[in-house]
Amino acid sequence: MITELKVSAIENGTVIDHIPSASVFxxxxxxxxxxxxxxxxxxxxxxxxxxxxxxxxxxSNKFFxxxxxxxxxxxxxxxxxxxxxxxxxxxxTVVHVPDEITAIVKCFNPNCITNDENIPTQFKVLSxxxxxxxxxxxxxxxxxxxxxxx
Amino acid sequence: xxxxxxxxxxxxxxxxxxxxxxxxxxxxxxxxQKILEDYVVATLFFEPSTRTRLSFETAxxxxxxxxxxxxxxxxxxxxxxxxxxxxxxxxxxxxDLIVMRHPREGSARFASEVADVPIINAGDxxxxxxxxxxxxxxxxxxxxxxxxNLHIAFVGDLKYGRTVHSLVMALSNFNCTFHLVSPFxxxxxxxxxxxxxxxxxxxxxxxxxxxxxxKVDILYMTRIQRERFxxxxxxxxxxxxxxxxxxxxxxTKDNLRILHPLPRVNEINEDVDDNxxxxxxxxxxxxxxxxxxxxxxxxxxKS
Numbered sequence: 001m002i003t004e005l006k007v008s009a010i011e012n013g014t015v016i017d018h019i020p021s022a023s024v025f026x027x028x029x030x031x032x033x034x035x036x037x038x039x040x041x042x043x044x045x046x047x048x049x050x051x052x053x054x055x056x057x058x059x060s061n062k063f064f065x066x067x068x069x070x071x072x073x074x075x076x077x078x079x080x081x082x083x084x085x086x087x088x089x090x091x092x093t094v095v096h097v098p099d100e101i102t103a104i105v106k107c108f109n110p111n112c113i114t115n116d117e118n119i120p121t122q123f124k125v126l127s128x129x130x131x132x133x134x135x136x137x138x139x140x141x142x143x144x145x146x147x148x149x150x
Numbered sequence: 151x152x153x154x155x156x157x158x159x160x161x162x163x164x165x166x167x168x169x170x171x172x173x174x175x176x177x178x179x180x181x182x183q184k185i186l187e188d189y190v191v192a193t194l195f196f197e198p199s200t201r202t203r204l205s206f207e208t209a210x211x212x213x214x215x216x217x218x219x220x221x222x223x224x225x226x227x228x229x230x231x232x233x234x235x236x237x238x239x240x241x242x243x244x245x246d247l248i249v250m251r252h253p254r255e256g257s258a259r260f261a262s263e264v265a266d267v268p269i270i271n272a273g274d275x276x277x278x279x280x281x282x283x284x285x286x287x288x289x290x291x292x293x294x295x296x297x298x299n300l301h302i303a304f305v306g307d308l309k310y311g312r313t314v315h316s317l318v319m320a321l322s323n324f325n326c327t328f329h330l331v332s333p334f335x336x337x338x339x340x341x342x343x344x345x346x347x348x349x350x351x352x353x354x355x356x357x358x359x360x361x362x363x364x365k366v367d368i369l370y371m372t373r374i375q376r377e378r379f380x381x382x383x384x385x386x387x388x389x390x391x392x393x394x395x396x397x398x399x400x401x402t403k404d405n406l407r408i409l410h411p412l413p414r415v416n417e418i419n420e421d422v423d424d425n426x427x428x429x430x431x432x433x434x435x436x437x438x439x440x441x442x443x444x445x446x447x448x449x450x451x452k453s
Contacts, residue, residue: 118233139158141341
């Protein structure tokens with residue numbers, strides 16, 4: 001069977017695979033790919049045997065540091081990170097929810113000071129499986145249902 | 151000097167908390183000492199709380215310190231749109247310590263990051279009010295001689311009362327047993343109950359105050375507010391069942407003392423006030439000693 005690439009191959013860079021379709025644009029935002037100068041290719045609602053549909057993002061000439069990329073685990077917990085060098089897979093890793101989350105999630109408590117002043121939010125991750133983020137300021141817990149990416 | 155703020159009661163270890171209570175007992179014996187003459191303490195009340203502010207200011211004044219500040223944000227540049235960050239930056243240049251009350255949760259933690267001087271949280275929205283917790287602990291210590299192995303009842307609104315949550319958390323380090331009396335709609339949140347369990351302590355839940363009267367050493371009363379009920383009829387049904395009167399104290403332990411964070415409305419009948427078991431006015435006075443202890447400890451005047 002000939003597999004057709006729905007999103008073109010890149011020579012050097014990073015492929016982020018297995019992103020839930022609904023999270024593709026959130027991942028782009030979290031990694032600031034909307035303001036990068038690198039070539040970015042992405043596809044969403046692609047067929048996936050495992051997940052039904054999935055999204056994929058390819059960033060040319062960019063290799064992420066793990067703390068940088070682990071942030072996306074909040075919205076794409078099963079994402080795979082593939083580093084490409086000379087059109088070949090150089091390494092494959094999975095993402096992990098970090099212990100602390102800075103600046104990307106909004107605190108769900110409307111009365112939290114971070115929603116009033118210009119303050120980067122900070123959360124301690126209380127639980128990774130069933131996502132629970134405790135605000136370092138108001139101490140309230142934001143979960144998957146109440147989580148909004150800034 | 152290392153900057154040390156008190157934002158949340160858990161910022162202090164059990165040992166540090168006990169040291170503050172020890173110092174408070176010293177100030178109770180000798181409340182007027184001129185040991186803060188070289189210090190300026192700012193009391194920034196972004197929302198009014200007369201009792202708490204006067205308690206802090208009395209604490210500083212009795213030690214000879216100077217107080218600057220405001221009791222209401224409407225008379226300040228906050229009204230002109232100044233950010234909390236800027237207000238705190240400026241006032242930390244004028245003072246050696248900032249006492250702050252603010253309607254937003256997390257404001258005190260943020261201020262402690264921005265300020266060059268220590269911050270004492272005098273209440274940040276519905277979040278924390280650690281000096282209330284310390285004065286409650288001091289009151290229990292003064293009346294019972296210990297904080298260990300006590301039976302403590304909390305009565306009323308256990309769901310929204312931050313004083314209750316913080317005190318339960320703090321007493322979980324002291325092997326206490328908790329008797330929780332509240333209407334069904336105002337039960338203690340499960341996260342606080344989980345904290346009790348994690349410390350291998352026991353709690354019992356009741357809806358009837360009579361069921362705990364002869365069991366406990368401390369009866370901590372709180373106010374039930376009408377607006378907490380989704381169904382006004384429900385409030386009307388229960389509103390009189392959490393009122394303490396003098397007759398109810400008949401078969402209680404000798405060492406029982408009644409606490410209340412004040413202000414009270416009608417949840418403790420005035421006929422209780424003359425009973426020797428009523429301790430809530432002394433409790434309010436204890437706030438001054440505890441705040442003297444805290445301020446002098448944080449400023450490094452006492453260690």
